[in-house]
Amino acid sequence: MSEQGRILLVEDNPDDVELTLRAFKKQGLVNQIDVVNDGQDALDYLFRKGRFAGKVTSPLPSLVLLDLNLPRVDGIEVLKQIRSERKTRCVPVTILTTSREEEDLSMSYELGANSYIRKPVDFHQFTEAVKQLGFYWLLLNERPF
Template identity: 50%
Template sequence: MSNGGKNADILLVEDNPNDVELILHVFQWCNLSDKVQVAWNGEEALDYIFGKGSFSGRDPKARPKVILLDLKLPKVDGLEVLRSLRRNPETRTIPVVVLTSSREERDIIESYDLGVNSYIVKPVQFDEFANVIRELGLYWKTINQPPVDPADKTG
């Protein structure tokens, strides 16, 4: 279901194959799966966003509409990914939703301090999790109004 490094509307940064499978299944069911890119760790997410590494041919100016970001990731953790995004003027306005199993107050506080747009704890029950994913995808892809990308402005 990953779109092979092409420009994605949704960047899913998740290392749990079961969660990825469920999320992609729900997106497919909601017709949101056509432009989803999966990054399996924080390093891969940063490479995708900035057009580096295995994504060096991708235009980094083509930004996702939303990034769904797990916190507990291999190589580079989610908070460091968020920190890197918010530090860079080119990526600072990309909406980021933390989607994690962590209920740690310090993770919640640090995420919001770093400018996360939403913090969602993954529900344990399958039906609840599927519903949360459906609502997330529909909100960020169809309802939310992002800022105009300066690169898209003409004249």
């Protein structure tokens, strides 16, 4: 069950977290954004385990923005586990990463990522990408939950 417009941002770089939050705000997207800084916390958040057991009462997010290069559990493994569980299988996952590795791109789609975006370095380009992400995934896309 999804709460309208809630986003889970999985990002370990504080500068990228701030950039993403600023980009959403600049585009007027006022969705609730929950931030976790590593792959294990992302899994714990989604499956209500570890430090999130009994603490997260909100429904699943409408969108997961997932970096690939994460501490503890990498983004590829997070994606595998999201897609392997019935309750999270249909949650849209957008890979938002600086990785230029073709293997990361291919593997992400093979494992069920809904989209793959390489983070633009330019803030204006990044805010435009965030605007398009928000518009599509949070307003236009029909979700099965």
